[in-house]
Amino acid sequence: MVVPRSRPALALALSLSLCAACAAPPRPEEHQTTASASALATASASAPVTIPASASATSRPTFPPDAESRLDAAVRGAIDRGEVPGAVLLVVRAHRVVLRKAYGLRAKEPSPTPMALDTVFDLASLTKPMATASSILLLAERQTLRLDDPAQKWLPDFTGDDRARVTLTHLLLHTSGLPAGDAISSYADGETRALARIQKTKLLHPPGEAHVYSDLGYLLLGAIVRRASGEPLDVFAAKNLFEPLDMKDTTFRPGPRLAARAAPTERAQDKLLLGEVHDPRARALGGVAGHAGLFSTANDVGRFVRMLLDGGEFEGRRILSKTSVRAMTELLPLPLREGSPDKPLSRSLALGSLFGGIGHTGFTGTAFWLDVRRGDAVVLLASRLHPDGKGDAARLRRDVANAAAAIPPSPPAARVRVGLDVLAARGFDVLAGRKIGLITNHTGKDARGERTIDVLAASKSFELKAIFSPEHGLGADKDALVPGGKDARTGLPVHSLYGAARRPTDAMLAGLDTLVFDVQDAGTRFYTYISTMGYALEEAAKRRLRFVVLDRPNPLGGMALEGPLLDPGRASFVAYHSIPVRHGMTVGELARLFDAEKKLAADLHVVPLEGWDRSSRFDKTGLPWVNPSPNLRSVTEALLYPGVGLLELTNVSVGRGTGKPFERVGAPFLAGARLAAELARFGLPGVRFSPVRFTPASSTHAGVPCEGVALDVTDPAQIEPVRVGLAIAIVLRKLHPEEWQPSGLLTLLGNARVHEALVRGEDLPRLVALYEQDLKVFSERRRPHLLYSAFEQDNRSDIVHPLGR
Numbered sequence: 001m002v003v004p005r006s007r008p009a010l011a012l013a014l015s016l017s018l019c020a021a022c023a024a025p026p027r028p029e030e031h032q033t034t035a036s037a038s039a040l041a042t043a044s045a046s047a048p049v050t051i052p053a054s055a056s057a058t059s060r061p062t063f064p065p066d067a068e069s070r071l072d073a074a075v076r077g078a079i080d081r082g083e084v085p086g087a088v089l090l091v092v093r094a095h096r097v098v099l100r101k102a103y104g105l106r107a108k109e110p111s112p113t114p115m116a117l118d119t120v121f122d123l124a125s126l127t128k129p130m131a132t133a134s135s136i137l138l139l140a141e142r143q144t145l146r147l148d149d150p151a152q153k154w155l156p157d158f159t160g161d162d163r164a165r166v167t168l169t170h171l172l173l174h175t176s177g178l179p180a181g182d183a184i185s186s187y188a189d190g191e192t193r194a195l196a197r198i199q200k201t202k203l204l205h206p207p208g209e210a211h212v213y214s215d216l217g218y219l220l221l222g223a224i225v226r227r228a229s230g231e232p233l234d235v236f237a238a239k240n241l242f243e244p245l246d247m248k249d250t251t252f253r254p255g256p257r258l259a260a261r262a263a264p265t266e267r268a269q270d271k272l273l274l275g276e277v278h279d280p281r282a283r284a285l286g287g288v289a290g291h292a293g294l295f296s297t298a299n300d301v302g303r304f305v306r307m308l309l310d311g312g313e314f315e316g317r318r319i320l321s322k323t324s325v326r327a328m329t330e331l332l333p334l335p336l337r338e339g340s341p342d343k344p345l346s347r348s349l350a351l352g353s354l355f356g357g358i359g360h361t362g363f364t365g366t367a368f369w370l371d372v373r374r375g376d377a378v379v380l381l382a383s384r385l386h387p388d389g390k391g392d393a394a395r396l397r398r399d400v401a402n403a404a405a406a407i408p409p410s411p412p413a414a415r416v417r418v419g420l421d422v423l424a425a426r427g428f429d430v431l432a433g434r435k436i437g438l439i440t441n442h443t444g445k446d447a448r449g450e451r452t453i454d455v456l457a458a459s460k461s462f463e464l465k466a467i468f469s470p471e472h473g474l475g476a477d478k479d480a481l482v483p484g485g486k487d488a489r490t491g492l493p494v495h496s497l498y499g500a501a502r503r504p505t506d507a508m509l510a511g512l513d514t515l516v517f518d519v520q521d522a523g524t525r526f527y528t529y530i531s532t533m534g535y536a537l538e539e540a541a542k543r544r545l546r547f548v549v550l551d552r553p554n555p556l557g558g559m560a561l562e563g564p565l566l567d568p569g570r571a572s573f574v575a576y577h578s579i580p581v582r583h584g585m586t587v588g589e590l591a592r593l594f595d596a597e598k599k600l601a602a603d604l605h606v607v608p609l610e611g612w613d614r615s616s617r618f619d620k621t622g623l624p625w626v627n628p629s630p631n632l633r634s635v636t637e638a639l640l641y642p643g644v645g646l647l648e649l650t651n652v653s654v655g656r657g658t659g660k661p662f663e664r665v666g667a668p669f670l671a672g673a674r675l676a677a678e679l680a681r682f683g684l685p686g687v688r689f690s691p692v693r694f695t696p697a698s699s700t701h702a703g704v705p706c707e708g709v710a711l712d713v714t715d716p717a718q719i720e721p722v723r724v725g726l727a728i729a730i731v732l733r734k735l736h737p738e739e740w741q742p743s744g745l746l747t748l749l750g751n752a753r754v755h756e757a758l759v760r761g762e763d764l765p766r767l768v769a770l771y772e773q774d775l776k777v778f779s780e781r782r783r784p785h786l787l788y789s790a791f792e793q794d795n796r797s798d799i800v801h802p803l804g805r
Helices: 065-080 124-141 168-173 191-199 215-229 233-242 280-284 298-309 322-329 394-405 419-425 452-457 529-543 587-597 635-647 672-680 721-735 742-749 752-760 764-785
Strands: 086-093 096-107 294-296 332-334 345-347 352-354 357-362 366-371 376-382 435-440 463-469 493-496 514-518 546-550 562-565 580-582 603-607 664-667 687-694 706-713
Touching: 065 086, 065 096, 065 394, 086 298, 086 394, 096 298, 124 168, 124 215, 124 233, 124 294, 124 298, 124 322, 124 357, 124 366, 168 215, 191 215, 215 233, 298 322, 298 366, 298 376, 322 706, 366 394, 376 394, 419 452, 419 546, 419 603, 435 452, 435 529, 452 463, 452 514, 514 529, 529 546, 529 587, 529 603, 546 587, 562 721, 562 764, 580 635, 580 721, 580 764, 587 603, 587 764, 635 706, 635 721, 635 742, 664 687, 672 687, 672 706, 672 721, 721 742, 721 752, 721 764, 742 752, 752 764
Parallel strands: 435 463, 435 514, 463 493, 514 546, 546 603
Antiparallel strands: 086 096, 086 376, 332 345, 352 357, 357 366, 366 376, 562 580, 664 706, 687 706
């Protein structure tokens, strides 16, 4: 959902954000401190400080000078108007920091002090997304709590007045019904009594029926973090968020070292607040609260937002799962109070929509915004309350957001070039003068989105004479046998290799001297496109036809190997050759292996990828995902397919006929909650199981209500899908030895020894041990046929070790 920039929008868990054309919305703290827009005379501002050219040469690739000038004007204008004494600005473009700049003064009192890049700011409500909501999400990832838990589960005194219906999600979304704030005097006698009073505060509306930005809800969430984790919020967030992100200047209650670099706010009880939280509730609670209290620098906040832009990863470390980041960044509709003339707002888990993206503001003058589509972000930190509490950051935020929104998108990052584009750049040299048959489907496209069929048909240096389609047809959209026909655009004949024949016949190959293969594979042994390639390679070798493979990435990457190898004598259309279930090879590399190990002596030419390395999964290539078949609709489903797909010839549904194929497993005889609980005991990395009910519209159990589990990939780099599939099979065998029929598993598993051990009831480590040595042998077998390297490939194992790392 895209929310117009002229209207504020909200985010799933944390706080109200400021829209680019709106003044700052009222905040609970403003009941105690009045902000004024009156101009103040400011001390002479120091010269702006930018990162030195030597330090920024690699991090400032393409930042337009006029964009920097507009941002400068926005910040200097606020300083000149006396609205803020100074500010620090950090800009990220295409996931890289391109600008760090300090303006004006850090402090006017007790003496003028220039602003510096390492100034520590009171972040105020940025505490909500950066500490509290992120901690709740981490605990949900670890299954310590669930977002749909009743708040009462963690706060037993949260009773009466419809409170039993309030969930953690309601608290995160500010839809719990709790008011914005309460009397500061309620905090005079300590945290325990203050939390007790909040839990008895009258709800303003039934849960979920209206949005009221509430510090009280976040105070409760901070308490829930402590009760669920056993650690105070500041300790848990530091250990699990700030330290892994190397945010060394981010903390609650800064010590003397950080306080010496802090931007002061205003005076409280005749004392200038320097390194001491401004929010009176947080201050009364000792400086640590779920709604406020965090201090940080622009650089550290930048690390946090870059982690969000990178889907939860930062510098190779996984901080939050992609699911958690989506919850924080995908907009959701929210209710407004009854009688509001506006439309429902939208909110993501912790942020609000802004300048084409989402963002969050803090009462002290802080803000960050990010656009996950562009990989852009802006961090703006100011202390508008210094020195007398009369400053105002509303116009500054608006002007900075507008200036950021006006920056054109960065040029596309260097992308992987597929074999088709590489061949075109070479002038189609390997095809010159030849008569060609093309094996392809709608995944065969160049960088402009043009079909391989049309690209080759347009050439004058060779002749495209026929098209061959694999399983699912030319449109990759059929789940049945595919007839031959004619391509509507070119008029060329289309021969089906998933109809009466699985191999090209003499009649199909008549008049050809070359076959070209350009199809996106899924990286799994039983995906039939590689069988089609193998059969066609054999037929080409028999007739001495040239065989050209236009290579494409393995969507699962090229490092990990998983699952047993195919037994001798078990070859079939879903098991062409003795390779693991997850083989980690591109189609070009597989063609080289097939040719060598089957001794075909084919006239084989592989046109390799450019810019791809073995460690890259598809989501890192920059290429658009094109469904290779009707039930692989995303990279996530392709990743789950080697494991969940193993089960589909047994009597369970793997989600075909639903909106989430291979993301769920179910049957009429299963109990979802029990299945999920059993699977959770395996502690499988990178995946979470939750109970689900669904009714497939087609395939196994079509039209029959099923219970089972939904699979949520929390970390694509860690999940071991074959191990996941075997774990599900083990639990099915354990819980339903009579109902579950495992015989069909053997066809896709392809290994009788592992299948027999599964049926006997062997545990997961034993099953894995049965094929681990075979994977080591295969790793050496494939090595001569690999075309692409990987970072530190020689120092890393390419075998997934499920028994321990």
